Amino acid sequence: MLKPSADREQVLHLLEHLGGVTEENVRQVSEQTGVPQADIWGTGLFYTLINKPGRRIRVCDGLSCQMAGCHELINQLESEGKRVERVSCLAQCDRAPATLDEDLELITYQGKPTGVTPDDADLPMNLAGEPDKSYAAFVKAQQMGVDAVLQQIELAGLQGRGGAGFPAHFKWSSVIGQQETERYVVCNADEGEPGTFKDREILLRQPHKMIEGLAIAAWTVGSNDIYIYIRGEFTNEIRALRTAIEEAAAKIKPIQIHVALGHGAYICGEETALIESLEGKRGMPRLKPPYPTEKGFRNKPTLMHNVETACCVPSIIERGGTWFKDQGRTEAGSKLYCVSGNVNQPGVYELPLGVNLDELVDAAGGYEGTPKAFSPGGASSGFLPMSFRELPLDYKNLAEVGSMLGSSGLVVLNDTVDIPAAVQSQLIFFERESCGQCAPCRIGTRYLRRQLDDFIGEKQLVALRHSDDVAWEMEEGSICGLGMVAAKPLESAMEYFPEAFEDKAN
Ligand SMILES: Cc1cc2nc3c(=O)[nH]c(=O)nc-3n(C[C@H](O)[C@H](O)[C@H](O)COP(=O)(O)O)c2cc1C
Ligand code: SF4
8 A cells, every 4th residue: 555645646647647637537546546536637737748638749839949930830730630739848949840749759840950069078978978887986976975075066166057056065965964864866857948958968868977966966965766857758868768777776776766757847847846746746836945955855855956967976076076167167067058049050068167159159050140139048038139249158147137047048049030029939938837826927927928919919018018017026926936037038128129129109
């Protein structure tokens, strides 16, 4: 007999296994888990991969995909009689317009070449390199001992690569400092921020580095259980991950790795929403504090890291924290930058943290056309004009200009792109992905999108007259980062591209 909490944790898995939310499936899952049917309806309907039965093609309508013609593609597929669902970012922006077939397998339409940084053994993550399956860094970490490992992580200056850039060693120390001895390590592989697809490449090319980093973290904080929460649309990546876990199992004993699939909700990338989802509930962010390091998964101390953060750890142990730190320019370490939009070779490029836009785009084959704007770190970072092309793309410098590095999903827009239409794509994303829990975000995301629709339709600036007030309410009154930054695309575009918001009424 499963523990009550474990029963609850099975709800989403069972619903998916049965083929999604239907009356019969909800009844069966309720029977099996003891969770009331009403609760299962509410939970299941939250997730786009299981909220309706039936096979369909999924086409991403995020910014890079919009620029690459997703709307035309959708029209074409529908005219061929295909059932199509518009979805938020599929983390395939380099292959825009990103499309999944009915079995969640990727269909590639784009003709452009995609790229990663060429093999170079001196790069901490070295995506193109031969995978190292020795787990030598894991062995070395155990020989060094907990304090020495922590010291190297601190010396490395490793900042979390999931978006916030929070120093990793603080989180590790916080988990170690808890009284409770049942502890968990969770890997956030739910990548879904428009413009971002770096974790995908790690999962495909260097899953062992990530697993080894997680194992080192688990051993250091005293946990025997790692949960990897990977987005359910990552069909190829899930395969690669499962193979790597099988290969790693004997080497990281007694640590065990559990794979949990996401079910199609962007908000589950937020750490506490992810934990709710792992526990079989709707992915609604929790109020913090308490932080996951104190009360996380199953209310136990939990160390959560992004895929890329974990992937940095083995090289820190092997070559030392100072070596890793020196790989950066303005901040510590190398960084996986995702580049898409109007560049010649979209892809994932590992460069010193703090390179500027021109250097990054150079790695991505150069600009396509005349660049006009860029979004440096996903939808949450807004838009910047080319006058910022020399700004170091790091956590501090971008925050100082009111933007953010976030998940380093950079999208370049050339002078053929209509700025209000680009903003509209981002606002639709936030409105669709808001979990609806708090009013400023739930109402604000919809209100801003409607205001912008009106402006685009009528070209009257009066349509946007309340946008500043609404943005303030959202920033101040939202529980999680989604609501706090959802107005950023509109605010930044109005600030830096006023000519795109001219009143054409007269
Ligand atoms: C709306 C929202 C979405 C997020 N999505 C992701 C995500 O897809 N992947 C990720 O690693 N972190 C994401 N984060 C950040 C996580 O909450 C968390 O900070 C991160 O996983 C911690 O790992 P790190 O310390 O290695 O960065 C998101 C945060 C917010 C507010
Ligand atoms: S800010 Fe938005 S996404 Fe975050 S908890 Fe509130 S309603 Fe949900």
